[in-house]
Amino acid sequence: MQTPALVDYAKATSVAHAIELLEQLGEDARPVAGGHSLLPMMKLRLASPEALVDLNDIAELVGIRVEGDEIVVGAMTRHRDILSSAILAEHYPIFREAEHVIADPIVRNRGTIGGSACQADPAADLSAVGSALRGTAVIQGSAGRRTVLLREFHEGPYDTVIQPGEILVELRYPIRPGAGSAYEKVERRAGDWGVATAGVYVVVQDGIVTDCGIGNAAVGAEHYCSPGAEAALIGKPATEESFAAAAAVAGQECQPYADQRGPEDYKRHLTTELTLRALRRAAAASQGA
Amino acid sequence: MQVTITVNGVEQTRDIEPRMLLVHFIRDELQMRGTHWGCDTSNCGACTLWIDDEPVKSCTQLAVMADGKSITTVEALAKGGELDPIQKGFMECHGLQCGYCTPGMMMVGRALLDENPHPTEAEIREGISGNICRCTGYKNIVASIQWAADNPATTDAEVTA
Numbered sequence: 221m222q223t224p225a226l227v228d229y230a231k232a233t234s235v236a237h238a239i240e241l242l243e244q245l246g247e248d249a250r251p252v253a254g255g256h257s258l259l260p261m262m263k264l265r266l267a268s269p270e271a272l273v274d275l276n277d278i279a280e281l282v283g284i285r286v287e288g289d290e291i292v293v294g295a296m297t298r299h300r301d302i303l304s305s306a307i308l309a310e311h312y313p314i315f316r317e318a319e320h321v322i323a324d325p326i327v328r329n330r331g332t333i334g335g336s337a338c339q340a341d342p343a344a345d346l347s348a349v350g351s352a353l354r355g356t357a358v359i360q361g362s363a364g365r366r367t368v369l370l371r372e373f374h375e376g377p378y379d380t381v382i383q384p385g386e387i388l389v390e391l392r393y394p395i396r397p398g399a400g401s402a403y404e405k406v407e408r409r410a411g412d413w414g415v416a417t418a419g420v421y422v423v424v425q426d427g428i429v430t431d432c433g434i435g436n437a438a439v440g441a442e443h444y445c446s447p448g449a450e451a452a453l454i455g456k457p458a459t460e461e462s463f464a465a466a467a468a469v470a471g472q473e474c475q476p477y478a479d480q481r482g483p484e485d486y487k488r489h490l491t492t493e494l495t496l497r498a499l500r501r502a503a504a505a506s507q508g509a
Numbered sequence: 510m511q512v513t514i515t516v517n518g519v520e521q522t523r524d525i526e527p528r529m530l531l532v533h534f535i536r537d538e539l540q541m542r543g544t545h546w547g548c549d550t551s552n553c554g555a556c557t558l559w560i561d562d563e564p565v566k567s568c569t570q571l572a573v574m575a576d577g578k579s580i581t582t583v584e585a586l587a588k589g590g591e592l593d594p595i596q597k598g599f600m601e602c603h604g605l606q607c608g609y610c611t612p613g614m615m616m617v618g619r620a621l622l623d624e625n626p627h628p629t630e631a632e633i634r635e636g637i638s639g640n641i642c643r644c645t646g647y648k649n650i651v652a653s654i655q656w657a658a659d660n661p662a663t664t665d666a667e668v669t670a
Contacts, residue, residue: 223529224528255571262528274573324554326617327566327639
């Protein structure tokens, strides 16, 4: 039987209350969102926080809205609501495609986008999406709010820039008129972490790729993205040759390691192939195909 | 820490450790053994119940997180001695062998039909993709949920009419 170690618990009713509780309880306190990453870690005693601050009743952290030229997603927005969001489907189908292959419908009822970002699992699909889209994270502490690029949010596996006493409150994604986006993933079985994944957006104007973002999860891509592949594609004609050349860079630039999901060369091959497939579909969507 | 959780319409107040998992609160504190405790890793779905009408894997929630919430377990599916169509479907279509996964399968199946009364086979398979069965090969479970979709409960209004 897996049981977490002894832990204190407090339920926060607002963001300000959560920050106050975290400060009171000290640096070994952790916020808990949906709990579907932190609780398994606590059951295995890989994580042993002294106290939990429950964010589940904070209504101000939930929701998806357009604000100016950005889409704002509250940190406690659950996977199922991201999957079914009309706003995200209109601007960035990449979210729906990624959510559809994240865990299973029951887990998606509880898991949250903010919890996923803060867990910082190297295979987290939404982290690849956030990096591809060059989103930002809004972090709040007693000193106020600060904004961090998602490409600078993760310091390594299971590590983020969030300091004790701070919580992630929002994720923001710039809206790009005319962009197409897509997500591709290969997993061993339904609901599993990816062996490799690719998430991209592409803007094509007059047959030329004028803007793009390329994210990869599960393959050791630094900050879940491939800037080399992006540089190889921008300014090039939106052709199979350009996509293949950029995808090949993504396959070279990542740093996968061999594990039970496969050897390194296989993961590089998959990264290249999935990036290519995502680029093809995103470019077609950008051109209204 | 004291919690009050409404389980199948009945308020239950207990003094528990914050680390107690919801599945153990239901099975051990309340002695309700319909909800099964399976893989303990949020993979198998045997422990699925509803929190505020949404399926949740109760091995991956703390009971304190459900304080003030309303929980529904498999024991509440039958109403007034009458089995729910989802339960009848599992009987009619031989949707179980050992029965370990069955409470979770029925709770996700019922929730799926409440949201989507006429699911396709693909939608049913997607709906139960968080629940593992090691006996049936899923074919009869899919058929059982389909049977329940095809044979919904007669409402009181219909009975009177």
